[in-house]
Amino acid sequence: xxxxxxxxxxxxxxxxxxxxxxxxxxxxxxxxxxxxxxxxxxxxxxxxxxxxxxxxxxxxxxxxxxxxxxxxxxxxxxxxxxxxxxxxxxxxxxxxxxxxxxxxxxxxxxxxxxxxxxxxxxxxxxxxxxxxxxxxxxxxxxxxxxxxxxxxxxxxxxxxxxxxxxxxxxxxxxxxxxx
Numbered sequence: 001x002x003x004x005x006x007x008x009x010x011x012x013x014x015x016x017x018x019x020x021x022x023x024x025x026x027x028x029x030x031x032x033x034x035x036x037x038x039x040x041x042x043x044x045x046x047x048x049x050x051x052x053x054x055x056x057x058x059x060x061x062x063x064x065x066x067x068x069x070x071x072x073x074x075x076x077x078x079x080x081x082x083x084x085x086x087x088x089x090x091x092x093x094x095x096x097x098x099x100x101x102x103x104x105x106x107x108x109x110x111x112x113x114x115x116x117x118x119x120x121x122x123x124x125x126x127x128x129x130x131x132x133x134x135x136x137x138x139x140x141x142x143x144x145x146x147x148x149x150x151x152x153x154x155x156x157x158x159x160x161x162x163x164x165x166x167x168x169x170x171x172x173x174x175x176x177x178x179x
Contacts, residue, residue, distance in 0.1 A: 006038060006041060006054070006091070006100070007041055007042075010036075010038060010041070010042075010043060011091065011093055013036070013043060014035075014036060014056065014091065014093045014096075014098055015093060015094060017035050017036070017056070017058070017093075017096070017098065018058070018096065019096040019097050019098060020056065020057065020058065020059065020060055020097065020098045020099040021058065021059040021060070022059075022060055022061075022063075022099065023059060023060070023061050024060065024061040024062060024063050024072070024120065027061050028061055028119065028120040028122055028125065029061060029117065029118065029119045029120070030059050030060065030061045030117075030118050031059070031115060031116070031117055031118070032057030032058055032059040032060055032076075032115070032116060032118050033057060033058045033059075033113060033114070033115050034055055034056070034057055034110060034111070034112055034113060034114045034115075034116065035056050035057060035058055035112070036055070036056040036112070037053060037054070037055055037110065037111075037112060038053055038054040038055075038056075038100075039051065039052075039053040039054075040053075045111060045112050046109050046110060046111045046112070047083075047103070047105050047109065047110045048105060048109045049105050049106070049107060049108060049109065050104070050105065051104070051105050052086075052102075052103065052104045052105075053103060053105075054100045054101065054102055054103070055076070055083075055100070055101045055103055055110065056091075056098050056099065056100055056101070057099070057101070057116075057118065059118075060088070060099045060101070060118055061118055061119070061120050062074065062085060062088040062099060062101060062118065062120055063088065063120075063125070063128075064088045064089050064090040064099045064100075065087065065088065065089050065090070066090060067155070068154055068155040068156050068157055068163075069128065069132055069155075069157040069158075070087070070128060070156075070157060070158040070159070071087045071088035071089060072085070072088050072120045072121065072124065072125060072128075073085050073086060073087065073120075073121045073124050074118070074119050074120040074121040074124075075118075075119050075121075076101070076103065076110075076116050076117065076118050076119070077116060077117050077119070078108075078114065078115075078116045078117065080107075080108045081105070081107065081108035081109065081110055081114070081116060082105075082106040082107040082108060083103045083104070083105050083106060083110060083116075084103060084104045084106055085101050085102070085103050085118075086102045086103060086104060087101075087102040088100065088101050088102065089102065101118075124159045127158075127159035127160070128157060128158060128159050131157045131158065131159070131161065131162040132157045132162075134162055135152075135155050135157060135162050135164050138162075138164050139152055139164065139166070142166060145176070146168055146172075149168055149169045149170075150166055150167075150168055151166060151167055151168075152164065152165070152166050153165045153166055153167050
């Protein structure tokens with residue numbers, strides 16, 4: 001969650017907005033209106049070339065980090081603006097969920113209410129998806145070998161690797177580890 005990365009005052013200011021509409025299961029591109037800009041943990045009206053900050057849109061295709069799975073990366077663009085998306089996190093605001101895009105402006109300036117094109121890095125998404133599927137396959141294989149006592153206790157799923165944490169109610173025999 002991105003909640004612990006921003007101040008409670010900013011979270012309160014987001015109360016006026018609805019939850020971010022997420023289309024990332026069906027699409028890798030969408031248009032979104034910029035609702036909020038956070039720079040140096042303060043609300044801002046703009047983010048200029050070379051600056052880093054956080055953007056919240058009314059809609060997104062960027063998967064936000066969740067359950068050990070890394071958030072998407074990609075680009076946000078218009079004719080005069082180019083923004084690199086470095087990560088995406090979720091913010092819980094009352095009963096709503098908003099997606100916070102961690103960005104760096106490459107070209108131009110982004111302002112509140114700008115409507116821009118959001119696009120996920122397809123190759124990165126494919127790598128993360130394959131590692132996500134692999135965690136499920138690994139969990140099932142462990143359950144087949146050791147029974148239902150294998151319990152997942154965490155994971156890391158990124159474009160580069162996966163880590164699967166589990167516990168078992170007995171030690172694993174050395175001859176099984178060497179299989």
